[in-house]
Amino acid sequence: MIGQIEAISALDWWREAGLDVLVDEEPRDWLRPAAKPRAVAQTLATAEPPTELATFWSWLRDSDSLPGTPGARLLPAGDPASGLMLLADMPDPADADAGSLISGEAGRLFDRMLAAIGRDRASIYLAAMAGAPVPSRELAAPPVIEAARRHVSLANPRIALLLGDAPSRALLGMGFAEARGRKHAVNVDGQTVSVIATFHPRFLLQRPALKAAAWADLRMALRELR
Numbered sequence: 001m002i003g004q005i006e007a008i009s010a011l012d013w014w015r016e017a018g019l020d021v022l023v024d025e026e027p028r029d030w031l032r033p034a035a036k037p038r039a040v041a042q043t044l045a046t047a048e049p050p051t052e053l054a055t056f057w058s059w060l061r062d063s064d065s066l067p068g069t070p071g072a073r074l075l076p077a078g079d080p081a082s083g084l085m086l087l088a089d090m091p092d093p094a095d096a097d098a099g100s101l102i103s104g105e106a107g108r109l110f111d112r113m114l115a116a117i118g119r120d121r122a123s124i125y126l127a128a129m130a131g132a133p134v135p136s137r138e139l140a141a142p143p144v145i146e147a148a149r150r151h152v153s154l155a156n157p158r159i160a161l162l163l164g165d166a167p168s169r170a171l172l173g174m175g176f177a178e179a180r181g182r183k184h185a186v187n188v189d190g191q192t193v194s195v196i197a198t199f200h201p202r203f204l205l206q207r208p209a210l211k212a213a214a215w216a217d218l219r220m221a222l223r224e225l226r
Helices: 004-016 053-063 093-098 104-116 137-138 142-155 165-172 202-205 208-225
Strands: 084-088 125-128 159-163 183-188 191-198
Touching: 053 142, 084 142, 093 104, 104 202, 104 208, 125 142, 125 159, 137 202, 142 165, 142 183, 142 191, 142 202, 159 165, 159 208, 165 183, 165 191, 165 208, 191 208
Parallel strands: 084 125, 084 159, 159 191
Antiparallel strands: 183 191
C-alpha cells in the first residue's frame, strides 16, 4: 500500500503538472455548453409581499420568507377599515392555543385598554409582525420588516399603535423608549401614516406603574381618531 508520504508526493506532482480538477471514470464532454440555470422556485418568486390586503393575508400565512411554520401562523383579526391598527411583535405561546393574538391575562388587560377609548376587538385591526413565537432577532430580518411596513401601508389606518420595541424599530427606525410620547408621520409605500409607539400589554403586566403612561398614549391616539 502507498504510504502517506508517497501519496502526498504523488498529489504534489500532479498539481505541479497542471492537474487542477478531478474527473469521473466515465469520459466527459468538456466542450458541451453549460446547462442553463433552472427557473427560480415558486416560493422565491412569491417572496415579495402582495399589494392587495386580501391576498396579503394568504401570503402572511403561507410565505416561506417569514418566520414560523407556513400554514400555521396566527393571522390578523378585526376590521382593517376601522381606522385604528395595532401592530404587535409576535404571539405569545398561549395565543396559539387560544387562536387569537394577545390572549390570556394580557388579553384581558388589552380589552380594558380598548374599552377605555370606546373600542373593542371588532372595531380595531390587530396584527403581529410574526405569526408565531420566534427568537426576537428574527423580527429584525429585512423580510419581516418589509412585510410589517407593507401591512401598515395596505391597511392605511388613520392611526397605527405600535405595541413594543420591535414594531417601533420596524416602522420608525428607533427604539421604543426613544419613539414614545409623540406622534410620528411615517411614509410607507408612498403614503403617510400617523404612528404612535406604546406599551405591549404583556409589558404592562410586568410594570403596572406604567399604565398611566400607556393611557396617555391611548388618549393621543383617540384625538387622532375624532
